[in-house]
Amino acid sequence: MTNERREYARLRVQGWSAGEALRTARTNVRFSQLEAAGVARLRVEPDSEPYDASFIDAWDDMSEAERKREKAEILTRANNEGVYGFVCEIRNPYRHELWEQVDACWGFIGDDWRNSGYDTQAKDSAIEALAKLATSAIERRAAQVRALSRDALESLALDVCQVLYPDAIPRDSDAWEVSMLDAVHNTLDLHGLVP
Numbered sequence: 001m002t003n004e005r006r007e008y009a010r011l012r013v014q015g016w017s018a019g020e021a022l023r024t025a026r027t028n029v030r031f032s033q034l035e036a037a038g039v040a041r042l043r044v045e046p047d048s049e050p051y052d053a054s055f056i057d058a059w060d061d062m063s064e065a066e067r068k069r070e071k072a073e074i075l076t077r078a079n080n081e082g083v084y085g086f087v088c089e090i091r092n093p094y095r096h097e098l099w100e101q102v103d104a105c106w107g108f109i110g111d112d113w114r115n116s117g118y119d120t121q122a123k124d125s126a127i128e129a130l131a132k133l134a135t136s137a138i139e140r141r142a143a144q145v146r147a148l149s150r151d152a153l154e155s156l157a158l159d160v161c162q163v164l165y166p167d168a169i170p171r172d173s174d175a176w177e178v179s180m181l182d183a184v185h186n187t188l189d190l191h192g193l194v195p
Contacts, residue, residue, distance in 0.1 A: 004029045014115070024120045031123040039091045040126045041099070042119065047085045047106050051078035074109070081110030088122035090129050102129045 004025050011021035034040035056071045085106030089099040103122035105113065113119055 003032070011115070024115070027120050027123050027127065030127055034090075034127065034130060039130060040123075041089050042122065042126075043087045043089065044084050044113065045087065047083040047108075049083070049106070051075065051083045051107065051109065053078075078109045084108050084110070084113060086113050086119065086122065088126050090126050090133075092133060094133070100129075102126050 007025035007028050008021050011024055012018065016024070031040060031042075035042075051074070053071045053074050056067050056074065059067055059070075062070065085104060085108065087101055088103040089101050091098065092100040103125040105116075105118040105122065108116065
């Protein structure tokens with residue numbers, strides 16, 4: 001079973017809808033891969049502000065006594081388990097700062113931040129920010145490649161093909177160069193890299 005399927009099954013057991021479980025499982029697995037690569041992280045820190053349970057005062061489906069009891073229980077839990085927040089960060093190679101914050105959320109009791117939806121949103125923000133960085137880098141590189149002459153592109157592409165496909169066609173044959181040049185031209189045309 002893949003990591004994504006395991007995560008999906010775990011969330012479904014917890015009562016998540018199929019769509020939300022699938023989206024969250026994909027995000028969690030992708031974010032874990034980015035964490036392992038050292039380009040994204042989610043840090044949990046104690047909240048510097050005391051827990052604010054005033055939202056309970058707006059619950060009009062309870063009596064005043066029930067609201068007071070509920071508020072007391074929540075504040076007791078906050079005192080026992082602590083109040084936390086998380087900061088989601090990416091490593092941006094184009095900035096001097098080692099880590100760049102992309103999202104944060106505060107005011108969680110204990111580990112209530114896990115699977116709150118806010119954590120998934122923060123992870124999605126990190127994935128999107130890294131995708132934008134990668135797209136920007138590819139666009140810069142493509143501009144550099146477009147500036148090369150067609151001969152230089154062919155030469156570079158042939159060198160790459162020799163490394164990638166060393167046994168495809170014997171290199172000393174004319175067929176190899178013709179076949180590789182055809183593949184190179186098709187690839188360059190497909191990506192609009194022909195000067």
